[in-house]
Amino acid sequence: MGAVAQHPLVDVRADFPVLQREFSGRRVAYLDSAATSQRPRQVVEAMDVFQRHSYAPIHRGVYELARESTDAFEGARERIAAFVNWDPACSIFTLNATEAINLVAYSWGRHNVGEGDEVLITEMEHHSNIVPWQILCEETGARLRYVPVSDSGELALDQLDAILAEGRVKLLGVTHVSNVLGTINPIAEITRRARAAGAVTVVDGAQAVPQLPIDLAELDADFYAWTGHKALGPTLGMLHGRRELLEAMPPFLAGGHMIKRVERESSSWNDLPWKFEAGTSDVTEAVGLGAAVDYLGAIGMDAVRAHERELTAYALEQLPEVEGLTVFGPSDAERRGGVVSFAIDGMHPHDIAELCDREAGCIRAGHHCAQPLMRCHGLDATTRASCGVYNSRDADDRLVEALGKGREVFGL
Amino acid sequence: MDALYRDYILDHYKNPRNFGELDPHDLEFHDHNPLCGDELGVHILVEDGKVKDLRFHGQGCAISQAAASITSEELIGMPIEEIERLGAEWAIDQLGIEISPTRRKCALLGLKVLRGATTGDPSWPE
Numbered sequence: 001m002g003a004v005a006q007h008p009l010v011d012v013r014a015d016f017p018v019l020q021r022e023f024s025g026r027r028v029a030y031l032d033s034a035a036t037s038q039r040p041r042q043v044v045e046a047m048d049v050f051q052r053h054s055y056a057p058i059h060r061g062v063y064e065l066a067r068e069s070t071d072a073f074e075g076a077r078e079r080i081a082a083f084v085n086w087d088p089a090c091s092i093f094t095l096n097a098t099e100a101i102n103l104v105a106y107s108w109g110r111h112n113v114g115e116g117d118e119v120l121i122t123e124m125e126h127h128s129n130i131v132p133w134q135i136l137c138e139e140t141g142a143r144l145r146y147v148p149v150s151d152s153g154e155l156a157l158d159q160l161d162a163i164l165a166e167g168r169v170k171l172l173g174v175t176h177v178s179n180v181l182g183t184i185n186p187i188a189e190i191t192r193r194a195r196a197a198g199a200v201t202v203v204d205g206a207q208a209v210p211q212l213p214i215d216l217a218e219l220d221a222d223f224y225a226w227t228g229h230k231a232l233g234p235t236l237g238m239l240h241g242r243r244e245l246l247e248a249m250p251p252f253l254a255g256g257h258m259i260k261r262v263e264r265e266s267s268s269w270n271d272l273p274w275k276f277e278a279g280t281s282d283v284t285e286a287v288g289l290g291a292a293v294d295y296l297g298a299i300g301m302d303a304v305r306a307h308e309r310e311l312t313a314y315a316l317e318q319l320p321e322v323e324g325l326t327v328f329g330p331s332d333a334e335r336r337g338g339v340v341s342f343a344i345d346g347m348h349p350h351d352i353a354e355l356c357d358r359e360a361g362c363i364r365a366g367h368h369c370a371q372p373l374m375r376c377h378g379l380d381a382t383t384r385a386s387c388g389v390y391n392s393r394d395a396d397d398r399l400v401e402a403l404g405k406g407r408e409v410f411g412l
Numbered sequence: 413m414d415a416l417y418r419d420y421i422l423d424h425y426k427n428p429r430n431f432g433e434l435d436p437h438d439l440e441f442h443d444h445n446p447l448c449g450d451e452l453g454v455h456i457l458v459e460d461g462k463v464k465d466l467r468f469h470g471q472g473c474a475i476s477q478a479a480a481s482i483t484s485e486e487l488i489g490m491p492i493e494e495i496e497r498l499g500a501e502w503a504i505d506q507l508g509i510e511i512s513p514t515r516r517k518c519a520l521l522g523l524k525v526l527r528g529a530t531t532g533d534p535s536w537p538e
Contacts, residue, residue, distance in 0.1 A: 350448045350473035350518065367449045380449040380471060409414050411422060
């Protein structure tokens, strides 16, 4: 308790005005940050100030205002890249994490994966790291395989080794942190094994970047995708890639800005990262994401991680107090992020979420865009509570209270 | 008493009527609510153009399961062409509770699979 109480993070709640709202006479308990995080006023203000004072077309204007706008855009990219320790020239803005993964599937996958090859993903992937590979395999005749997940919610790394050892895996897709089980996968270890087997790695970092200190140079993935809207920022995706791969890849989307020169019959491509940024970019969103990483950086990602680990440990301790409640995923908070999925005997997740809403508790019910994982656990849906920098133990206490009341409504 | 989870709703959820498989059957349909993963299927036995017997099967929230259970009791003996004309309001009236827009799909899943089985049209309600 002491660690959290003394933590500077308890003060950040004032930066999130939405958390002051009341529903049914109670202050909102927002526990759905794994779906989307709330945005601090610093992010909202940075976007507002940019739009009021500095907005102009980027990269081509010769006037002062356009230079200012371009500097804001490219400056944001540099700070975002530094936040995860990667080369800004190899850090591409995309629509969202889904588009970032699709960029790899289309640009790299369609030129490097063929019949007889294998694409290996895991049973704990979000649909965004499953469906692009299903389509790639269907088109190329490659085979899609899965690394199993154990009952305790961990990847079966011995199976990973066994499949890699067969020598046909061209690409390995793996999530850094599971959006359902919370499992933190040992990415540096996985990318090392994949590289030794000649496979390119695509890591889905959508849940990881908001809550863990990320050093991409250390993780050594070939591609790493994430999204701003789960990291206190606006909806804007990031794809970080290895330079030699990005240079060898053809463009994904084609049109303005991604070219150097357009002839009547052919064109040449712009330098990285702009080769992969066709058309007009979301300049304001990039500025907002720059402000979000500034905000997280000022708190310090070690502190963010410590805070969320503490809250998760508390949730793992308190939730089983509710009768008939089962928690999924690793039991050790050290090995998981700030996501706790659970089920209650005799109550469907949808009803649990509805009953929590009456106490102004915002939690998620459903398949969490991870239907293959649900089926592995014999489930159609779970209820999920996920924390953010702005949560405190109070939200978990309120959740436990709401669940108890919900059981009473159901006569349990 | 709870406005949504009334005693009879919970009773139908916990003890659903006419649930299971029905073999042989003449009509069948299966669908799901992509929002929350609720699944529901129906088997219908037809005699003289009317429902002789039917069974729902699946799993889901209290609202979707109770809706199927409650309507099942009204359907036995109903002419098939009458089922084809049943609308959303009928299904919600059967439930007898106020349904918020977020739970509407749950409340209508039962009628959706019934209409799928009788009309072959999987698109209702748009």
